[in-house]
Amino acid sequence: EAGVVQSPRYKIIEKKQPVAFWCNPISGHNTLYWYLQNLGQGPELLIRYENEEAVDDSQLPKDRFSAERLKGVDSTLKIQPAELGDSAVYLCASSPWGRNTIYFGEGSWLTVV
Amino acid sequence: AQRVTQPEKLLSVFKGAPVELKCNYSYSGSPELFWYVQYSRQRLQLLLRHISRESIKGFTADLNKGETSFHLKKPFAQEEDSAMYYCALLGTDKLIFGTGTRLQVFP
Numbered sequence: 001e002a003g004v005v006q007s008p009r010y011k012i013i014e015k016k017q018p019v020a021f022w023c024n025p026i027s028g029h030n031t032l033y034w035y036l037q038n039l040g041q042g043p044e045l046l047i048r049y050e051n052e053e054a055v056d057d058s059q060l061p062k063d064r065f066s067a068e069r070l071k072g073v074d075s076t077l078k079i080q081p082a083e084l085g086d087s088a089v090y091l092c093a094s095s096p097w098g099r100n101t102i103y104f105g106e107g108s109w110l111t112v113v
Numbered sequence: 114a115q116r117v118t119q120p121e122k123l124l125s126v127f128k129g130a131p132v133e134l135k136c137n138y139s140y141s142g143s144p145e146l147f148w149y150v151q152y153s154r155q156r157l158q159l160l161l162r163h164i165s166r167e168s169i170k171g172f173t174a175d176l177n178k179g180e181t182s183f184h185l186k187k188p189f190a191q192e193e194d195s196a197m198y199y200c201a202l203l204g205t206d207k208l209i210f211g212t213g214t215r216l217q218v219f220p
Contacts (some may be wrong), residue, residue: 003156023197033207033208040122040212040213041201041202041212041213042212042213043116043157043199044210045207045208048206048207056206060164091157100145100162100164100203101159101162102208103158103159104157104158105156106155106156107156109136
């Protein structure tokens with residue numbers, strides 16, 4: 001099994017440019033998460049989906065961040081426009097119904113210059 | 114408040130020495146706690162969870178509700194244990210992570 005797949009693995013963009021990250025969860029996992037991990041910190045939840053519904057997006061900065069999971073499978077996280085402080089690792093994760101075990105992707109490393 | 118505290122950023126030991134990675138939590142309900150590990154250039158992965166009461170790769174962790182702690186222990190560290198370790202709490206519908214402890218095991 002492939003696990004949670006994320007792309008791109010690495011992205012370098014100039015500030016004010018847009019960027020998008022894609023995630024394909026483990027097959028059959030209803031719950032999908034996007035986490036933000038700043039250098040030296042633990043992951044922090046940005047948004048959680050149950051199927052196609054965003055059930056917790058309280059930590060998502062909605063002025064510049066958006067996410068979608070239109071068919072309840074893969075998901076996209078977008079930042080527009082990017083700021084220098086957005087440089088971080090964006091982790092996607094998924095879990096089966098019940099959420100006790102969460103499986104992470106390898107992350108998308110963003111550098112904003 | 115729901116919070117996980119890992120007081121040590123770095124823990125360095127020699128091979129064969131005992132290891133204890135500290136984790137304290139703040140949670141008003143009945144906590145569900147986990148340890149995640151991230152080896153160099155690999156994804157974050159679950160190491161163990163307290164409800165399973167299992168030993169994985171020689172590591173154990175016991176939930177102490179009185180001290181609100183969930184310390185990770187291993188009696189004899191191996192070089193391959195070198196990694197980042199994150200303690201996590203399943204709070205109200207989300208997993209809350211500590212800031213992590215880097216374990217370095219020297220030969």
